[in-house]
Amino acid sequence: MRIEQLEYLAAVTQHGSLRRASEKLHLSQPALSEALTKLERELKVTLLDRRRSGARISREGRELLPYMLEVLAAVDRLRVAAGTQRTDTRVIRVGTVHAATSTLLVPAVRAFQERHPGTTVEVLTLQQPQIDEGLAEGTIDLGLVNVLDGDDAPIGLEGSDLVHGRPVAVLPTGHRLAARPQVSLEDLRAERFVMMRAGYVMHRFVHRAFGADLPTATHSTDGAEMGKALVAEGAGVTVLPDYSVAGDPLHRAGLLEIRPIAGETTVVTLQLRQRTSLQQPLPVRELATALLDRAAAYREAIGRPATAAS
Numbered sequence: 001m002r003i004e005q006l007e008y009l010a011a012v013t014q015h016g017s018l019r020r021a022s023e024k025l026h027l028s029q030p031a032l033s034e035a036l037t038k039l040e041r042e043l044k045v046t047l048l049d050r051r052r053s054g055a056r057i058s059r060e061g062r063e064l065l066p067y068m069l070e071v072l073a074a075v076d077r078l079r080v081a082a083g084t085q086r087t088d089t090r091v092i093r094v095g096t097v098h099a100a101t102s103t104l105l106v107p108a109v110r111a112f113q114e115r116h117p118g119t120t121v122e123v124l125t126l127q128q129p130q131i132d133e134g135l136a137e138g139t140i141d142l143g144l145v146n147v148l149d150g151d152d153a154p155i156g157l158e159g160s161d162l163v164h165g166r167p168v169a170v171l172p173t174g175h176r177l178a179a180r181p182q183v184s185l186e187d188l189r190a191e192r193f194v195m196m197r198a199g200y201v202m203h204r205f206v207h208r209a210f211g212a213d214l215p216t217a218t219h220s221t222d223g224a225e226m227g228k229a230l231v232a233e234g235a236g237v238t239v240l241p242d243y244s245v246a247g248d249p250l251h252r253a254g255l256l257e258i259r260p261i262a263g264e265t266t267v268v269t270l271q272l273r274q275r276t277s278l279q280q281p282l283p284v285r286e287l288a289t290a291l292l293d294r295a296a297a298y299r300e301a302i303g304r305p306a307t308a309a310s
Contacts, residue, residue, distance in 0.1 A: 005039040006068045013138035018055045076282050090283050091120045095131035096144040098223040099270050103247040103298055108290040119283050125223050127199030135275055141284045143273040146201040159271040162295035165243040167266055168258040172234050182260040192217040192236035194227050232256055241268040
C-alpha cells in the first residue's frame with residue numbers, strides 16, 4: 001500500500017469521477033484506475049462503484065475512507081513538522097447557497113489565500129440538499145447553508161453557526177415601499193416577487209410566511225445572487241436574510257434597499273457544515289477557521305451575538 005493510492009481515492013471521492021480526478025492529479029485515467037484496482041486487491045474490498053456514468057466511492061469505501069483520511073492527515077502533519085509540506089496542488093471545494101458571499105465568504109477566502117497562495121478554492125453554488133449530499137460523499141469539503149430554527153444537520157454532518165439574522169424585504173432603490181420604515185407581508189404579496197426555487201431555505205420560509213396565498217406574479221431563480229440582481233434591475237422584490245444583502249456590492253452601490261418585515265420574528269442562521277468524526281486536511285481546517293474568524297469579526301462589527309436572537 002502506498003500513500004499516493006490513498007490520495008488517489010480521496011481525489012476520486014472529492015472530484016466525483018476518475019476522469020476529473022485524473023485531470024486534477026495530472027495522471028492518465030488508466031494509470032489512476034490501475035493504482036486503485038491494486039489497492040482494492042490488497043485490501044480485498046471494492047472501493048469504487050464503476051458505472052458507465054463514472055466511478056463513485058462504494059459503501060465499503062465510505063466505511064474505510066475516514067481511516068484513510070486519518071493516515072493522510074498524519075502524513076500532512078509529518079510534512080509540516082519536517083517543513084516540507086506543499087499545498088500548492090491541493091483543491092478545496094466549498095459548496096454554498098450564496099449567502100453572505102461578500103461579507104463572509106470572499107473575505108475569508110482572501111485571508112486564507114494570503115497564507116496559502118498556491119491552494120485552489122473552488123466555490124460551487126448548490127442547493128442545500130446537494131451540499132449535504134456532497135459533504136456526506138466527500139466530494140465537497142465545506143458547506144455554507146442557511147437554516148431555520150429547529151433545522152438539524154443530517155446524520156454524519158456537524159454545523160457551526162456563523163451568524164444569525166432576520167428575513168428582510170429586498171427592494172430596488174426608489175421603490176415605493178422603500179419610503180416605509182418596514183413593510184408587511186400584504187405589501188409584498190401585492191408585488192411581483194422573485195422566489196427562490198425549491199431546495200433553498202428562503203423558498204421554505206416564503207411558503208411558511210405567506211401560506212397558501214402566495215404572490216400571484218413571480219419569477220423563480222437559483223440562489224441569492226441572481227435574486228438580488230433581478231431586484232436591482234427592477235424585475236421584482238424578494239425576501240432574503242439580512243446578512244445576505246447588507247454589505248453586498250449592489251447594496252453598497254445604492255441599487256438595493258432592505259426593510260424589516262412587520263411582525264416577523266423568524267431567525268435565519270448561516271451555518272458552516274462539514275463531516276463529523278473526520279480529520280480534515282490542514283488547509284481545509286484553516287479555511288474553516290478563516291470563515292469562523294471572519295464571522296466573529298462580522299458579528300462584532302454589527303453588534304450581534306453568536307447565539308440566535310430571541
